[in-house]
Amino acid sequence: MKTIKTLGISIAIWILGVSAFTLIYELPITENRYVQANIGLALVVPILVWAGAWLYYRKGSSTHGLKLGLAMLLVSASLDALITVPLLILPSGGSYASFFGSMDFWLIGLEFITVSALFWYFKVFKPTHSITQ
Template sequence: MSSNKILSIVCASIVWVFGVSFYLLSFYIPILENPEQQATIVLVFAIIPSACFGTYLFYKKGSMKPSTLALTFVFVATILDALITVPIFVIPNGGSYSEFFGDPMFFTILVEFYFIVLYFGTYLIKQEKA
């Protein structure tokens, strides 16, 4: 496996850790009556700087088309959700794989994640060439 692929997986994993951390931490600061909704809102906003940070880290040392990097980030996050998030955090709280992966917000956040990495990666590449 090439160093670019390994670096992209590591950076994607770092972003995933940030996302899960913000999601879980939001339960300890109750603001809304619905803690699940609050956690989702926190994740929607937290994924922006997290994805930018991961993209920035990758492009400091790596080289890859932004669209490929974005797909890698989304794929890694989905795999980590399937292997870690659902069995450790969702199922013990009464959820299921179908509930987690069937939630429209899951796909909304994935699309958001993809486009943040795509656009910020494109921006970073253009800045590097300028």
């Protein structure tokens, strides 16, 4: 795995994801803006992760998509713990437990892993066919 490249792509995905969440939260579409922002983020994350996987694999890496997805999720969760929770969640009355214990967080984490694995399977994985009788 290309560590620096993974870190850079993961940080970019996190920045764009937090920006999208914040922007969607501010739009006056529904009364429950938290749910609105999480739905928006759930729609944006697959696009961001797919693009990140494309950037990662475009020069021939063969790292399994599950490993890449887990690494990207770990970086994003770490940045959430260091920046998002203290700056956005705690001031609004939330907690680390409410953020990381939320089903929303884990569903979006599952999106990270699933999308990167699907990218790897459809765009990188080259099955070898062997015919045995």
